[in-house]
Amino acid sequence: MARRFFVGGNWKMNGDQALVETLTTGLNSLDEGLLASRDLVVAPPFPYLTAVRTALNKHIGVAAQNLHAKASGAFTGEVSVGMLKDLDIKWAVIGHSERRSLFAEADETVAEKVGAALAGGIEAIACIGETLAEREADKTFEVLFRQMKHIAQAVSSEAAWDHVVVAYEPVWAIGTGKVATPEQAEEVHVALRKWLSEHVSAAVAAKVRIIYGGSVNAKNCGDLAKIADIDGFLVGGASLKVDDFKTICSAPRA
Numbered sequence: 001m002a003r004r005f006f007v008g009g010n011w012k013m014n015g016d017q018a019l020v021e022t023l024t025t026g027l028n029s030l031d032e033g034l035l036a037s038r039d040l041v042v043a044p045p046f047p048y049l050t051a052v053r054t055a056l057n058k059h060i061g062v063a064a065q066n067l068h069a070k071a072s073g074a075f076t077g078e079v080s081v082g083m084l085k086d087l088d089i090k091w092a093v094i095g096h097s098e099r100r101s102l103f104a105e106a107d108e109t110v111a112e113k114v115g116a117a118l119a120g121g122i123e124a125i126a127c128i129g130e131t132l133a134e135r136e137a138d139k140t141f142e143v144l145f146r147q148m149k150h151i152a153q154a155v156s157s158e159a160a161w162d163h164v165v166v167a168y169e170p171v172w173a174i175g176t177g178k179v180a181t182p183e184q185a186e187e188v189h190v191a192l193r194k195w196l197s198e199h200v201s202a203a204v205a206a207k208v209r210i211i212y213g214g215s216v217n218a219k220n221c222g223d224l225a226k227i228a229d230i231d232g233f234l235v236g237g238a239s240l241k242v243d244d245f246k247t248i249c250s251a252p253r254a
């Protein structure tokens with residue numbers, strides 16, 4: 001069965017109430033057939049989650065950009081899975097490279113968060129990606145497979161993989177304007193699927209969505225969306241521009 005195309009918009013620490021209004025109005029005007037056939041998800045900063053959830057058409061999902069693995073307690077500044085569920089937030093971006101590099105999230109922490117999200121009924125957009133130095137040192141696959149291994153250990157069953165989207169975001173392509181070529185992204189996506197087939201199962205490898213993130217924009221999304229192994233996008237900067245993001249959400253497959 002064809003994997004359902006997924007487009008996520010990660011606002012990062014950007015936006016305000018005016019953007020909430022502009023973006024939600026714009027996305028609500030997308031074609032109903034498109035909304036029914038794809039997963040479109042936006043990840044605003046925590047303070048805007050409820051406003052975005054309330055304003056958006058129910059066919060469009062809302063994601064947190066992070067969560068804490070513990071259910072509650074003395075964790076100042078953190079947000080639990082239960083709180084997200086309470087606000088009707090069904091998705092979370094986990095292990096984004098900015099969390100890993102700027103907030104010292106180790107593979108183990110990312111895995112714990114993925115496990116907590118799945119256990120609590122939140123769909124995980126689990127991010128992996130190599131830095132430029134790692135790519136240049138020929139360590140791309142070593143790094144990606146290590147990150148995947150930790151994530152895979154947190155997914156308790158084949159069925160649980162239905163609630164995981166893997167986002168391949170090469171760090172050198174994030175916010176740099178240097179998009180991976182369709183061939184570079186395809187090479188990695190194919191390798192990740194092979195890894196899943198060998199280390200999890202052929203069924204999981206066939207069904208799990210592997211999306212690409214890193215300088216995706218309204219111009220380059222068309223070529224990337226044609227690649228069979230690219231099941232969608234995680235978009236940063238361009239997700240803040242309503243017309244560009246709508247173009248990306250609508251990018252035709254082959």
Ligand SMILES: O=C(CO)COP(=O)(O)O
Pocket residue numbers: 010096169173174175176177213214215216234235236237238
């Ligand atoms: O990090 C990203 C999405 O999570 C990608 O960001 P850019 O699209 O701004 O490169």
